[in-house]
Amino acid sequence: MAKKQTFTDKLSKKKGAGAAHCPVCDDIFHPVRVREFATEGGRRRQTTKMVKLCKCNEKEIYG
Ligand SMILES: [Zn+2]
Numbered sequence: 001m002a003k004k005q006t007f008t009d010k011l012s013k014k015k016g017a018g019a020a021h022c023p024v025c026d027d028i029f030h031p032v033r034v035r036e037f038a039t040e041g042g043r044r045r046q047t048t049k050m051v052k053l054c055k056c057n058e059k060e061i062y063g
Helices: 008-017 058-063
Strands: 030-040 043-053
Touching: 043 058
Parallel strands: none
Antiparallel strands: 030 043
């Protein structure tokens, strides 16, 4: 049989097992994809990149 494990157990385990979190605001980093425009050889290209979002930079990212 599967081990009995509550949702809360899973969460706390995950957090303890090294989910990256910000040392400044103590918020767990949320990976978010942000759109970027790059100009390459005179052509505009749209790219996306992954950014670790926490309370420190959410205003910066979401504007
Ligand atoms: Zn932070």
